C-alpha cells in the first residue's frame with residue numbers, strides 16, 4: 616500500500632458531531648477533502664446549510680442531521696435517520712462538546728451536568744448507537760473521541776471539563792478493549808489550545824496568549840491545519856493496529872514545560 620492510499624477515504628462515510636463551527640467543521644471538511652462522504656450535525660439544522668453545500672460542491676454526499684447529544688432520544692433519532700439514508704458509517708468523530716470555565720467553588724450542579732453530560736455521556740451513547748447500527752455488523756470502524764490536554768493535566772477553572780476529558784480517555788480504552796474483536800478501533804485525538812468560539816475570550820487577552828506561548832515547546836498555539844494529519848491518521852487504514860490510544864496534538868505543552876532550568880556548572 617502506498618503512503619497516499621493509507622489515508623485515502625474515498626468511498627467511506629464519516630459521521631462528525633458538532634459540525635456547525637470550530638474544530639468539528641474543520642474535521643468534517645478535512646475528511647471530505649480526503650474523499651469521505653459525510654454525516655454532519657448540530658442542534659440547529661439551519662447552521663449546517665452553507666457547510667453542506669460546500670461539501671456537496673466537492674462532489675461528496677453530505678447528510679445534515681439535528682442532534683443534541685445530551686438527549687438519548689435525539690441520538691437515537693439521528694442514528695435512525697442516518698440508517699435510513701446511508702448503508703454504512705466507517706468513521707465517527709465524537710466532537711460535540713462544551714465548556715464552563717469557572718472557579719470550582721462557583722460551579723453549579725447544572726454546570727457540571729451540562730459539561731459532563733455533553734462531552735462524556737453524549738460521546739458514549741453516540742458511539743454505542745453508531746457501533747450497534749453500523750460498525751459491529753460491518754466488522755469495521757474508526758472511532759475518534761475528541762479529548763484535550765485536560766485528559767492528562769489539571770487546570771484551575773476546568774474541573775467539570777477536565778473530569779469529562781479524563782473520562783473520555785478511560786472510556787476510550789474500555790471501548791477499544793471491548794470492540795477490537797469487531798474490527799473497530801477507538802482512539803482519542805486531544806487538541807491543545809486552538810482558537811475557536813469556545814475559548815475566543817482567552818485569545819483576546821494578550822497576557823494570557825504570551826503566557827501560554829511561553830509554555831508550548833513548539834512556540835505557538837495550535838492552528839486548525841495542525842490537526843489534519845493526526846485526524847486522517849486515526850480515521851484511516853494507516854492506523855489499523857492502533858487502538859485505545861491518546862494522541863495529543865498540543866505543540867508539546869503536555870510535557871509540562873516551564874522555563875528551561877538554569878544550567879548547573
Ligand SMILES: NC(=O)c1ccc[n+]([C@@H]2O[C@H](COP(=O)([O-])OP(=O)(O)OC[C@H]3O[C@@H](n4cnc5c(N)ncnc54)[C@H](OP(=O)(O)O)[C@@H]3O)[C@@H](O)[C@H]2O)c1
Pocket residue numbers: 632633634635636637638639656657658659662682683684685710711712713714733734761762763764805806807808809810811812813814
Ligand atoms: N478549541 C480548543 O482549543 C479545544 C481544545 C481541546 C478540545 N476541544 C474540544 O473540541 C471540540 C470542538 O471544540 P470547539 O473549540 O470547536 O468548540 P465550539 O466552537 O464551541 O463548537 C462546539 C460544537 O459542539 C456542538 N455542540 C455543543 N453542545 C452540543 C450538544 N449538546 N449536542 C450536540 N452538539 C453540541 C456545537 O454545535 P451547535 O451549537 O450548533 O449545536 C458546535 O458545533 C469540543 O469537544 C471541545 O471541547 C477544543
